[in-house]
Amino acid sequence: MTQRRALVVRGGWEGHRPVEATELFIPFLERSGYAVRVEGSTEVYTDAAELADTDLIVQCMTMSQITAEQVAGLAAAVVAGTGFTGWHGGIVDSFRASSDYLHLVGGQFATHPGVQPCDRSGGEADNFLPHSVTITDLGREHPITAGIENFDLVTEQYWVLHDDLIDVLATTTHPTREWHPWHRPVTSPAIWTRHWGAGRIVVTTPGHSLDVLEHPSVRTVIERGMVWATRTASAS
Template sequence: MAQRRALVVRGGWEGHRPVEATELFIPFLERGGYAVRVEGSTEIYADAAEMAATDLVVQCVTMSQISTEQVAGLRAAVVAGTGFTGWHGGIVDAFRASSDYLQLVGGQFATHPGKEPCERHGGEEDNFLSYRVNITDLGREHPITTGIADFDLLTEQYWVLHDDLVNVLATTTHPTREWHPWHRPVTSPAVWTRLWGAGRVVVTTPGHSPDVLAHPSVRAIVERGMRWATRTASA
């Protein structure tokens, strides 16, 4: 059996520590028998031969821009069976201006509600809330999340805009507080999969920083998502 090939693409906003975050998972991939290539830009997405030979793309690129040729190359690879996965802003807050990219992923970061205004002091902790990730009925049966119980985090809680082609494995609910403009609790997907052509997409919204990614449940979901998204024999 040919060795599986993983492509790690990282960069963008440094606040999500793209190098440190991805370095957490490269040893996992190598232990799993993947040949890992690391790139610091999305230029490689336009290399059709390289993308066709890639079984899994792990992306951690927050915000930034992507060219028409690059996003077309990524989409073509996923349609042909290359897996695509990532976490937090590295996948759902990437390339805001590219509608083709947003359609591929199936969801877009909108905001992360903050603490009560009087508790904010101007740092990133202003947006760190205690919240629960709830595994859905589908998630309790899916290989990525089976056996994982609902769990609590203290970090950014992503509010995500999404379509109904996503298969939601876990959710999180944003409560309403007196300083919020919304009038009822809002539930967002926290983990989802998406089938796109012959390819598989996996998104995990927790992952603001390496300590969150090191949480046992978050890490298990990310690592299982990598395995599940990897090109299958049917692709």
């Protein structure tokens, strides 16, 4: 059997610890039989031959910029069957100026609501809220999330703008609070998949910090998502 090839693309805003975060998962990929290549730039997305030989792209690149040529190369690879996955800002708060990237992924970080203003100190914990991740009916049957129960986190709770071409495996609901301007609870997708051409995309929105990535349910979802997104035989 030909060895599967994974490409880890990392960088961008250092607050999400792109090197340390991806290093948590590279041993899993290697144990699972992947040859892993690591790149610190999206320039690799213009290398059509390299991406054609890549079965899975794991991206951890918060904010940053991407050229039209690079996003076109990434999208073409996914359409041809290369899997694409990532977590938190490394995939849904990437390349804010690129509508083509947003179209590929199907959802975009909008905000993470904060604690009551009088309790804020100016640090990242101002945006850490206790919240639940709720597995959907589809998620209870899907190989990525099957057997995982609803779980609670205290971290950033992503509010995501999205289209309806995503298959939502888990959600999280933002309640109404007196200091917020919305008037009814808002439910955002927390984990989703997307079929794009012959390729598969998996997005996991929890993952702001290493401790969240090491949460057993979050880590299991990310690892299963890597395997599920990987190029299938029919896409080869």
